[in-house]
Amino acid sequence: MKYHIISLSVLLLFISSCASKIAFELVPPAGEDYNTELLLSEIATAINTDPNAGTSRNHYVELYNGTGETVNLGEYAIGYQASTDLTTLADWTFPGGNFITLSGNLKHDTCYVIASPQANTTAVPRNIEWGTTSTTAANASTPLQLSGNSAIALLKKDATGSITLNGNAYKIIDVFGSPLTGRLTATGSSSTRNNLIWTVAGETDTRNRTFWRKKSIRKPTTDWQLAKGTTPIDGEWELSADRDWKYNNVGLPTN
Numbered sequence: 001m002k003y004h005i006i007s008l009s010v011l012l013l014f015i016s017s018c019a020s021k022i023a024f025e026l027v028p029p030a031g032e033d034y035n036t037e038l039l040l041s042e043i044a045t046a047i048n049t050d051p052n053a054g055t056s057r058n059h060y061v062e063l064y065n066g067t068g069e070t071v072n073l074g075e076y077a078i079g080y081q082a083s084t085d086l087t088t089l090a091d092w093t094f095p096g097g098n099f100i101t102l103s104g105n106l107k108h109d110t111c112y113v114i115a116s117p118q119a120n121t122t123a124v125p126r127n128i129e130w131g132t133t134s135t136t137a138a139n140a141s142t143p144l145q146l147s148g149n150s151a152i153a154l155l156k157k158d159a160t161g162s163i164t165l166n167g168n169a170y171k172i173i174d175v176f177g178s179p180l181t182g183r184l185t186a187t188g189s190s191s192t193r194n195n196l197i198w199t200v201a202g203e204t205d206t207r208n209r210t211f212w213r214k215k216s217i218r219k220p221t222t223d224w225q226l227a228k229g230t231t232p233i234d235g236e237w238e239l240s241a242d243r244d245w246k247y248n249n250v251g252l253p254t255n
Helices: 002-021 224-228
Strands: 039-044 060-065 076-082 099-101 110-115 150-157 163-165 168-176 210-213 237-239
Touching: 039 150, 039 168, 076 163, 168 224
Parallel strands: none
Antiparallel strands: 039 060, 039 210, 060 110, 076 099, 076 150, 150 168, 163 168, 210 237
């Protein structure tokens, strides 16, 4: 017993004398593949007057943080810009009321949902509401009305950015839709504007769908032509069948 006590004492003395010389480095788990930034991860479109929508306007935008770190949402904003005709290509602009600056923190592997105040609260859980509360003759140029031709931008504060919101410079880092990309004309709505659409993954009628960002997408893009793709394979988004909205994944990471 005495021998063991002496040995233990020597070991503790050795560790104590070396403590100031030992440095530990935390190594991330092997195989982890984090996103480079926040992403637009889920969006729902619906023509307000479509009878299949059941008078609901379940318009929302979801963000996903897969960066491996908690993100300060105060560095970000969401912008909205509706297209007014078939062919006009225009730069992004966000007049007062057409953007919302965010706040709070978003943990890794969690989502943040911005929903229309008219969206059903059971179908669309949300972190914040944004947009018009008008239920009749709503101006499509005001958020949050997503009918296939309304573009959404995720912006981040950047001293070199060319867009000023509330006195701060921002840069667009991710988009769903773009006023810089031409539209197609569909049929079926009494509103000419509601018949303007962007194709996504080769689908030519995207006015009443749920869209999910593919889990394989690790970084945002401002290139809508690339992101929307021409087939289900080459684009960055998956979508539900026409008028078959899916809300079971709202606020949750894409499986």
